[in-house]
Amino acid sequence: MALPNPSKLKTLIQSEDNISSASLATRILLGRLRIEVRNNPTLIVAKVTELMEFVRVNRYAADDLAHI
């Protein structure tokens, strides 16, 4: 499974969309990243990097995010 496009991950973090079919880890991590970016928008690049690294290590997360 290919890694998601960073621009799509950025859009996902900045959105309110639910990913209800994703694994619990992906949902909770995404929720936390959204909170952090909402509290400090300048963190967006760092949080996209963090989400990308999570996907790289946990390939099931690529499946979770494949259809965003």
Add this chain to the structure above:
Amino acid sequence: MKNELLSLDAAAARIATGAVMTIAGDEALLAQLPRGNWIGGTSVYFVTETGGAVIRDKLYCTTLPEATVAQIRVLGADELPQIAQGYATGGLSIILIPAFSRAHSVFAVDGPSYAGFFNQPLVGWISGVHLDDIGRVAPKVFDGRSGRSYGEEAVVMHLSLSEGLVPQVDIVNIFAQNDATAPAFRFPQSGFAAKTALIDGREMSLAAYLRDNDIDTRLPLIANYGGALINVSVQSVNHESGEVAFYAPVMQGVEYRFAKPLDDYAAAFSRQLGVGGEGQYSCNCILNYLYGELEGKATGSFTGPVTFGEIAYMLLNQTLVRLELQAA
């Protein structure tokens, strides 16, 4: 994975075989167990196949023959950020933390920000005591290698699994967030207590709001984490100090709404859980046990300790956590 209520002697015999186990029970029994590959936490409340019950003469044992290696670590609050350093590739970790300890509060607030935290399934629970003993008896966790108990540290069991098994963690939240038109709560800072909240954008005294609007504080506040509904339960409302205490931290910048009321707790669990709990590790919340009056009421095939907080990556309230080992 096998879940059983065992006598002290039967649990000891199982440990003596070298089995990898997690054990919940009364401190007096846990303290008598022999050394071995187990971790334990205090609890006297359990969900059994026939309903909720207070059990002091048996131990709730989960035996994990699927585990090929078990590494046990005792981590103080300041060491918890290194939890992921013990993760085994393809494995899972089980964490037990004593209620009211510093490890409890630190993990609850900071855990999801630890490096590599989400790179492996992490489940567990907060150990407790009989409600009549709160303030007199401290909840404990046990490191089975030494038999030592701890009141301030967490105990973690990092497991490697047989090839072809994939751990799946999920939560069962019987509550639904209230409608979008219901009041939304945001908090100025993260923590286990708050005096004020932004309620629909207006900063107000939270305690006064709860009283003036006759809010049923047995219902949790719910936040939506990307589709995962995460509860925070109200512990107490002090109208003199104006402080509202919670069983898990409210998080700065997160939007919460109170849950919709439930007609029947036990039926809600039975409906959402279905069958298949026999081979799964699960724990349920003491608040569900109390508010749902689950003593003696069957809630399906998911059995396990009733806890002072559930952990599925992060600390949860009024939630059932379940772990299943699935074939890849």
